[in-house]
Amino acid sequence: MPLLNAQNLRKTYRLGRVDVPVLRGVGLSVEPGECVAILGASGSGKSTLLHLLGALDRPDARENRSNSQHELGPTISFDGRELAGAPARVLDHYRRFDVGFVFQFYHLLPELTVVENVTIGGMVAHGRVGYRRQRHAIESYAKELLDRVGLGHRLEHRPAELSGGERQRVAIARALINRPRLLLADEPTGNLDRVTGAKTLDLFSELHRLGQTTIIVTHDEATAARAQRVVRIQDGVLV
Amino acid sequence: MPLLASLAVMLCTGMVLVVWSVMGGFLSHLVNSGRSLIGDVSVEVPYTGFAHYDELQARLKALPDVEATAPVVSTQGLLVLPNGSKELVLIRGIEGESFAKVTAYRDSVWWKPITSPLRKDPKGEDPRLSEAANAFYSAVSQNGISLTVPVEGGKRDPAAVPGIEVGGFNKREKQGFYSPLYGHGWRQRQFESDRPSPTPVIMPLTGKVTLHVLPMDSSGRVLDAVSRSFPVANEFHTGVYEVDRKSVFVELGAIQSMLMMDKGLRVTTPPPAGTVVTDTKGNEAFPRPQVVGEDPARVTTVYVRAKGTSVDAEALKGRIETVVQQFTTDFPDAARGGRFYVSTWRDSNRTMISAVEKETGMVLILFSLISITAVFLVLAIFWSMVAEKTKDMGILRALGASRSGVAWVWIRYGLAIGIVGSLAGFGLAYLIVTNINDIHDWIGRTFNMYVWDPKVYYFNEIPAKLRWVDAGIVVASGVISSGLGALIPAMRAARMDPVRAIRFE
Numbered sequence: 011m012p013l014l015n016a017q018n019l020r021k022t023y024r025l026g027r028v029d030v031p032v033l034r035g036v037g038l039s040v041e042p043g044e045c046v047a048i049l050g051a052s053g054s055g056k057s058t059l060l061h062l063l064g065a066l067d068r069p070d071a072r073e074n075r076s077n078s079q080h081e082l083g084p085t086i087s088f089d090g091r092e093l094a095g096a097p098a099r100v101l102d103h104y105r106r107f108d109v110g111f112v113f114q115f116y117h118l119l120p121e122l123t124v125v126e127n128v129t130i131g132g133m134v135a136h137g138r139v140g141y142r143r144q145r146h147a148i149e150s151y152a153k154e155l156l157d158r159v160g161l162g163h164r165l166e167h168r169p170a171e172l173s174g175g176e177r178q179r180v181a182i183a184r185a186l187i188n189r190p191r192l193l194l195a196d197e198p199t200g201n202l203d204r205v206t207g208a209k210t211l212d213l214f215s216e217l218h219r220l221g222q223t224t225i226i227v228t229h230d231e232a233t234a235a236r237a238q239r240v241v242r243i244q245d246g247v248l249v
Numbered sequence: 250m251p252l253l254a255s256l257a258v259m260l261c262t263g264m265v266l267v268v269w270s271v272m273g274g275f276l277s278h279l280v281n282s283g284r285s286l287i288g289d290v291s292v293e294v295p296y297t298g299f300a301h302y303d304e305l306q307a308r309l310k311a312l313p314d315v316e317a318t319a320p321v322v323s324t325q326g327l328l329v330l331p332n333g334s335k336e337l338v339l340i341r342g343i344e345g346e347s348f349a350k351v352t353a354y355r356d357s358v359w360w361k362p363i364t365s366p367l368r369k370d371p372k373g374e375d376p377r378l379s380e381a382a383n384a385f386y387s388a389v390s391q392n393g394i395s396l397t398v399p400v401e402g403g404k405r406d407p408a409a410v411p412g413i414e415v416g417g418f419n420k421r422e423k424q425g426f427y428s429p430l431y432g433h434g435w436r437q438r439q440f441e442s443d444r445p446s447p448t449p450v451i452m453p454l455t456g457k458v459t460l461h462v463l464p465m466d467s468s469g470r471v472l473d474a475v476s477r478s479f480p481v482a483n484e485f486h487t488g489v490y491e492v493d494r495k496s497v498f499v500e501l502g503a504i505q506s507m508l509m510m511d512k513g514l515r516v517t518t519p520p521p522a523g524t525v526v527t528d529t530k531g532n533e534a535f536p537r538p539q540v541v542g543e544d545p546a547r548v549t550t551v552y553v554r555a556k557g558t559s560v561d562a563e564a565l566k567g568r569i570e571t572v573v574q575q576f577t578t579d580f581p582d583a584a585r586g587g588r589f590y591v592s593t594w595r596d597s598n599r600t601m602i603s604a605v606e607k608e609t610g611m612v613l614i615l616f617s618l619i620s621i622t623a624v625f626l627v628l629a630i631f632w633s634m635v636a637e638k639t640k641d642m643g644i645l646r647a648l649g650a651s652r653s654g655v656a657w658v659w660i661r662y663g664l665a666i667g668i669v670g671s672l673a674g675f676g677l678a679y680l681i682v683t684n685i686n687d688i689h690d691w692i693g694r695t696f697n698m699y700v701w702d703p704k705v706y707y708f709n710e711i712p713a714k715l716r717w718v719d720a721g722i723v724v725a726s727g728v729i730s731s732g733l734g735a736l737i738p739a740m741r742a743a744r745m746d747p748v749r750a751i752r753f754e
Contacts, residue, residue, distance in 0.1 A: 066647055067748045099651065106649025117644045117751060134648045184648075 012039040013223050014063065014192060015087040020070045021058050021246075032058045033069070034246040040225060042191070045218040047237030048227045055246040056227045057196050062086065063225065064109050064194045065093055065101040089191070106135040110185030114197035116177040118169040124180050125165040128152040131187040148187070155183040159213060175206035182213060186222075193217065193224040199233055211236050251666055254630045254731070258670025259677060261620040262727040266678035266720060267713075268616050271685070272609035274714035279602060282489050283594025285353035288319070288554040289562045290569050291597070294587040297469050298322065298510050298547035301580045308572050309553055314565060316556040317350035319343065320548040322504050327461040328497055330416040331452075338415065339496045340460060342504030342548075345394045351554040354394070354498075357485040359413050359427065360453050361390035369687070370424035377426070389453040393483025396500040407500035408482035409458050412493035418452055419484070423690055427486075456481035460499065464509040469586070475507045505546055515542040562593040620730070627663060627734025635659065635738040642742050643750025656743035663735020664728055671727030675720055682715045 021033040032055040040046050050056040061067040069084035086093040093104060105111075110131075118127045132148035133141045141148065156162050159179035169177055178198060185193055195214065199207030215236060218224055226237055234240045242249045292305065299305075306318040322342035329335050349355040362383045366373040377386055392398050397405035413419050419427040429452070459478045463471050479499060486493055505511040516538035520526075526536045555565050570591045577589060595602055635642070642655055650658075681688060689711060693699040 061748050064647070066751075067746075102649050102651045102654075104649075105647065111647045113647075113751065117640065117647070119641055119644060130645075131648050134645060134650045134654070188649075 011090065012087075013042040013044075013089055014038070014040040014225075016063055016085065018069075018082050018084045019059065019062050019086070020084065021055070021062065021067070022070055032246050033062070036243070036246070036248055038063070038241065038248065040192075040223060042223055043218075043221045045214070045222075045224040045226070045238040047234035047240045048225065048243055049229070049231065049234040049240050050227075050243035051229055054243045056229075056243050059243065060194050060196050060225065060227045064111055065104050066111075069094060107188050108190055109192045109194060110188070110190035112178070112181050112185050112193065112195040112198050114200040116169070116174075116181045116201075118177055118180055118184075120169055123166045123168060124156065124161060124172070125149065125152055127169065127180055128156060128184045128187050131184050135188045152183065152187055155186055156180070159183050173206070174202050175209060178202060178206075178210050179213065182210075182217075186217075191223060193222055195224065195226045197228055198226060199228070199230065207233070250630050250634055251662075254627050254666045254734075255670040255673065257623050257626040258667055258727050258731055259673040261623040261730075262671045262674030262723050263677035263681070264674075265613070265616050265620055265726075266675060266715070266723045267681050267685075268612055269609075269719050269723065270678065270682045270715045271711060271713045272605070272612055273716060273719065274682075274712040276602070276605050276609055277714055278712035279598070279605060280595060282487065283598065284554075285357075286487060286489065286492060287594055287597075288317075288351040288552040289560065290553045290555075290566050290591060290593050291550050292553065292569060292573055293323075293550040293590045293592070294584045295549060295590070296324070297465055297585055297587045298549040299584040299587065299589070300545040300547045301576075301583050302546075302548045302551055304580070305573070305576050305583075306551055308576060309551065309569060312565075312568055312572065314556050314560045314568075316554045317347065318554070319347040319351040319552045320501065321348070321550040321552055322501060322508060322510060322547075323549045324462055324504070324508060326463075326497075328411070328415070329459040329461070330418075331456050331458065332416070334416065336415065336495070338411075340462065340499055340504060341496065342499050342501040343396065344501045345396045348498075348552070349394060351552045353487075354485070357487050358390055358393035358410070359484045359486040360386055360393065361483075362386040367425040369690075370422075370426060372424075374422070374424060375426035376428065385454075389483050392453065393485070396482055396498060398480045398482050407479065407503035409460070409479035410483050410485050410498040411452070411458065411481065412496045413484045413486040414490065414494040415484075415497065418456075423694075452481040453483045458497070460497070460504075460507070462504070462507050464507065466509065472509070477503065477507055479503070501548070505548070510547040512546040513544045514540050515544050516540050562595065566591055566593050566596075617726075620726075623727070624730045624734040627666065627731050628737055631659065631663060631735045631738035632741070635742045638742075639745065639750050642745050643747045643752075646745070646747035647751060652743040655745075656739040659735050659739035659742050660732055663739070664732045666735075667728035667731025670731065671724040674727060675724050678720070678723075679715060682713045685711050685713045 016039070017037040019033050019036040019038075020031070022029050022031045024030070036055070036059055038046075038048075038059070048056045048059060058067070062069050063086065065086075069086070071083055084094045088104065088108060091100075091104075093101060096104075119130065122130065129141075129148050129152045132144070132152070136144055136148070153162065153165065156165060159182055161176060161179055161183070164172065164176065169180070172180065178201075182198075185195075193214075198214070199210050202210060211233060214224060214226065218238070224237075226233065228234050292309075302320050306320065309315050309318050320343075322340075324340050324342075326338060326340040327335055328338045328340075343354070345354065361377065363375065363377045366375055366378060376382070379386075392408060393410050395405070396408055396410055398408045400406050413427055414421075418430055420430050421427055457478050457480050459476055461474050461476045463474050465471055485496075485498065502511065519538045520536050524536055525533050528534050553565070553569060555562065573589050573591055577583065645655055645658075646652075689699070
């Protein structure tokens with residue numbers, strides 16, 4: 011059974027009075043332990059697809075009713091659980107425990123130290139009381155993750171004191187803090203130089219080797235080539 | 250920005266608390282001063298007074314919650330001061346000992362030896378601290394309490410105890426004590442010297458005042474004015490400016506005598522002038538009025554003090570009314586047609602107290618309305634902070650934070666700012682309230698601006714009192730207001746689309 015199975019995903023944004031369709035009925039299935047790259051040009055809808063798969067956004071219920079009333083509604087099934095029409099608390103839980111995000115621009119919290127940026131994922135997941143109870147374990151695991159990404163010596167630094175590659179490695183450690191079964195990466199090397207980007211991709215490969223299911227969105231053929239499987243997206247549909 | 254929000258909350262809570270403390274302190278001081286001036290309840294027949302007051306006092310003292318009673322004669326009179334100036338004053342004839350049991354009279358006698366200086370007098374410049382004058386102050390202190398002065402032959406003459414502000418013979422120093430003034434015309438005349446004495450001479454040492462009063466006969470008709478000079482035994486200070494400025498205490502027996510309220514004989518109406526009668530021995534003589542009875546002494550008022558401080562004055566008043574009712578039944582002619590009034594200090598000053606209560610309420614409402622600006626300030630600051638932290642909100646949402654979780658972060662932040670600001674406001678208010686008179690004096694000295702003029706504001710000092718209950722209410726309101734101010738920005742943060750938030754730059 012696939013870990014993630016998404017079908018009939020559509021998304022249209024409204025810009026002023028104009029409807030701009032971004033996804034036009036996308037379907038994707040990812041097996042456990044698989045590393046899939048979604049390759050597409052800028053504006054092809056790949057990031058939007060990633061946001062839908064990560065429950066950061068919801069797919070449109072169905073396309074324009076007058077044209078295609080017969081079409082099926084969207085489904086996003088994770089480990090057999092349906093997410094497309096699920097209530098917000100189910101999606102929040104999914105983002106907390108089942109999925110980890112890595113963004114192109116890292117999105118670290120500038121006021122927090124490296125280790126705090128990683129443990130905050132644990133704090134959000136377990137709540138203040140739960141975090142206090144498991145603080146030691148969460149912090150130990152955060153340090154272990156940071157060790158694994160080569161930042162064990164920079165625990166107390168602020169993001170502003172780190173290089174781009176280091177920041178992205180902190181973001182990867184943060185994404186993994188709650189041991190998610192699915193890792194979603196949106197242009198993880200898009201903001202890095204070639205060498206640093208390659209090192210970051212090595213890290214993803216290492217994770218994949220350890221059995222981490224990963225979906226990487228990228229516009230870069232070389233980055234996509236590091237994945238186990240590549241799907242191409244163009245004008246809102248997989249080709 | 251959070252510092253700015255905390256500062257706004259601090260200023261608002263501090264301001265409300267200071268205003269509440271000053272107004273509440275004023276009200277509390279006003280009500281409490283009544284107890285120190287007239288006890289808890291007074292029984293009064295104005296002007297003409299009532300007889301058998303010893304009997305009434307005995308019955309009142311029999312009540313379980315009555316501590317003490319004191320007979321008093323209250324009347325208006327003209328006071329002629331040693332320098333010839335005249336003032337209309339409230340004269341109260343009292344027995345020092347009994348009056349001191351009902352009121353704080355013993356403490357209010359000003360010229361007495363003291364061992365430690367007043368709060369504002371760290372240098373100890375108060376003349377009453379003088380060890381050399383200790384014997385003198387001890388003697389005049391006793392004179393003040395007994396309202397008598399010693400004369401030749403071991404006897405004691407009745408004396409007067411005017412308020413410390415009467416006549417303006419004493420200068421109130423900024424340290425809080427009084428200095429007898431130099432160079433007044435009255436003193437120069439007394440010493441027949443053009444040069445002022447190098448040492449001040451206080452009223453109890455040399456002063457004499459003359460009182461002019463209008464007595465009434467038993468039917469209430471006003472008789473010819475009666476005048477009498479009294480040596481000044483001491484001066485009193487209650488802290489209530491109006492009382493200290495316009496009241497004089499006199500020994501009870503003396504004022505009863507002046508007002509013809511002392512014990513006397515009742516006689517028949519004399520026959521017309523020129524009438525001649527023949528006595529038993531056959532001699533012709535002018536007829537003498539026949540003694541037909543005795544008129545007991547009268548007082549206008551009996552002050553009553555309750556036992557302890559927990560007795561409800563209103564309840565005590567009710568019980569005293571019952572006693573007075575029985576008394577008037579048993580002694581129908583005690584008041585000679587006059588009417589008994591039983592009242593608490595609050596009753597006697599109801600107009601003023603209720604005005605102050607209303608003013609307190611109004612001022613609090615006004616300042617609370619002003620303080621609502623703190624809510625909007627917190628709202629504006631948080632609105633801007635939420636905008637600044639949009640991306641961070643998106644990150645938290647991506648990490649799985651719920652909408653309510655994000656909102657709660659901001660509300661907690663607002664509450665934290667409220668707690669810090671309100672507690673700081675409480676600290677500020679505490680500092681101001683506990684040092685309000687020093688601050689006022691400093692402003693006066695530095696900017697020559699005296700807001701609290703005792704001639705206008707009844708009390709000599711600003712009677713601020715910080716109550717813990719009030720402080721609790723204001724601090725809690727500050728915290729809640731800050732939470733409310735953060736609520737709308739928190740809802741905005743919660744409603745934020747995480748995808749747009751993450752893309753926000």
